[in-house]
Amino acid sequence: MADICQGCDCTPYENVCACPTNAGITVTQPACQTLPDGSITGNPCFRPSPENRSYWSYKFNTDNTQSTRAISGIVIPICQNIVLDNIIVEEKIDGCGSFEEVPFTLSMTDPNFGPAPAGYQWVKIETNERYGKAVAVEYRLEIVGNFPVGTQAIKVKAATNILTFSCQGCFLVPQCPEPAQLNVNLTCEEVFADNRATLNYRLDITNTGGTPVTSAQLTDTITFNPNITLGPITISDPTLMINRTVPGRIVISGNLGTIDPGEEITITYSIPVVSVTGPGEYLFENNATVVGTNSQASDFCELNVDVVQLAADKCCSTDGARILYRIDVFNTPNSPESVVSLFDVLTIPQGLTVQLNSTGGCEARFPDGTEVPLNTDIVGPRTIEIRCNDIPIQPSSTIHRDISLTIVASTTLSATINNTFQSVTLETDNQIDLGTLNLPFSVDTDYEVNITCSSPCLIRPEF
Missing domain, CATH: 2.60.40.1170 (Mu homology domain, subdomain B)
Incomplete structure (x- = not known):
């Protein structure tokens, strides 16, 4: 966009653009320009509301050699969307007072100059013999609104010659803004x-x-x-x-x-x-x-919130002096895949000596953190904490963990081994846990004349 209008120092005099002379005619774009209120600003520039106008000035010089012909017409490309009522073209002939408004036309193409560049239209100014040779003339375009600064050639008609003035970075003209996006x-x-x-x-x-x-x-x-x-x-x-x-x-x-x-x-x-x-x-x-x-646009995104509901079950089986406790955890209908950890507590009463034979791949420790050795005498009363960590459980599936022990000695005629499935912890931190049904779940194994389970397994597990 054209810069906001600010003061400009004309000394030393500089041009934004100065293309090489062609057939005795030179076209330049001064670095400074004079606005209608007399202020001197950069070229081009924009004055925001309430004026909301941009200003673009160009200078045309004609020498006095015999071969030089006077300018009869000029075309300056501007954004094709600018309407006639939003433009004022003013002309100032050196030594002849101030800027004066002059007539002009807008067209996409011209019989002499041809089609305007893509996205542009011609502002065509005809001199109508207002001046001849050996003269400098400045044109100022006053346009409602601000526009991106484009670079395009300016064309001049002198007699039958169509002269194109184009050099690197020249000339700065009002370009159409890109569409809204x-x-x-x-x-x-x-x-x-x-x-x-x-x-x-x-x-x-x-x-x-x-x-x-x-x-x-x-x-x-x-x-x-x-x-x-x-x-x-x-x-x-x-x-x-x-x-x-x-x-x-x-x-x-x-x-x-x-x-x-x-x-x-x-x-x-x-x-x-x-x-x-x-x-x-x-x-x-x-x-x-x-x-x-x-303009319009849209976007889409999805979120998925997993809500887990597990259920637990526990049973036991006996084979002589051997006892097996089975822990079951299953996903309820519609519950997604998850990862869980189990906590189970085995209480050995006074009067019984047992050996822990298997923990089903879980960790077994005493409350002080000491690891429980397998197949080694454990004299009651003792508490054994069993933790099964990070077990994946698929939708609509069940996981089993079997804990087995053997009663190896007794100093009592009656005792009860208690096994309580205490808790299930959801280890996946991006799911909502509705809790595990049926917990805590306890199973007692009574030792009297025979060893009996309070909740026997319906299907006898293999020891």
């Missing part, structure tokens, strides 16, 4: 803390074009399973409307006004998951669209 970038993430999930969204809306987007309207629709209850929405722009009248749908909408070229609008909002009626993989689909009068 909305870009919408929607990002989303789930944040899990304290067995709760929060849905975070960020919407970046940018106009990467060269024209303002007007009356930009945002519509952001989030759809989800109505079995999930969402809490209050925290949103960065309080002017936006939130519609939650339809179960399983949230619509965020509002007018964003005008989005200028290069402007970026960022909107964030977060939604907590308050409750869930059952396990499952819950999908949240978000479709954000911004529509303006001259």
Whole structure:
């Protein structure tokens, strides 16, 4: 865009552009120009509201050699979208007072000069013998609005000659701005803390074009399973409307006004998951669209919140003096894949001596942290803590862990070994845990004349 008009020092005199002389005619673009109010500014330049006008000045010099012909017509390329009523062309002949408004025409092509460059139109000025040779004439274009600065050649007609003045970086002319171009970038993430999930969204809306987007309207629709209850929405722009009248749908909408070229609008909002009626993989689909009068864009993102519901069971079997405890954990219907850790406590009463034969791949330790040796006498009363860590469990599947021991000695006629399945811990930190059903679950093994289980396994495990 043309720079804001600021003061310009004419000493030393400089040109922005000065192409080589052609047929006795030289076209230049001075570094400084005089505006209608007499101020001297850079060339080109723009005065914002209330004027909202840009100024573009060019100078044409004709020498007095015999072969030089006077200028009869000039074409200067400008943005093709500029209308006639938004342009004033003024002419100043050296030594003849101030700038005077002169007639001009606009056209996409001309019989003498040919078609204007792509995206441009010709401002055509005919001199009508207002001046001849050995003269310097300056033209100032006053145009409503500001425009990107383009580089194009200027053409001159002298007698029957069409002269093109084009050199590196010349001349600076008002170019059409790039069309408005909305870009919408929607990002989303789930944040899990304290067995709760929060849905975070960020919407970046940018106009990467060269024209303002007007009356930009945002519509952001989030759809989800109505079995999930969402809490209050925290949103960065309080002017936006939130519609939650339809179960399983949230619509965020509002007018964003005008989005200028290069402007970026960022909107964030977060939604907590308050409750869930059952396990499952819950999908949240978000479709954000911004529509303006001259551009539109949209983006889409998905979030998936896993809700886990496990269940536990425990049983035991005996074979003579041998006892086997089976721990079962299974995924309830619709519960997704997860990773769990199990905690089981085995209490050996006073009067019994046992040997721990197998822990099913789990760790067995005494409460002080000492590892429990296998196949070694353990004299009651003792407590054994068994932990099974980081066990993957697939959807609709069951995991088993078998703990076996043998009673090797007794100093009592009656005793009870207690085995309590205490807890299941969900190790995946990006899931909501609805808890494990049936816990804690205890199984007692009574030692009297015979060894009996309070909850025998329906299918006898192999020892």
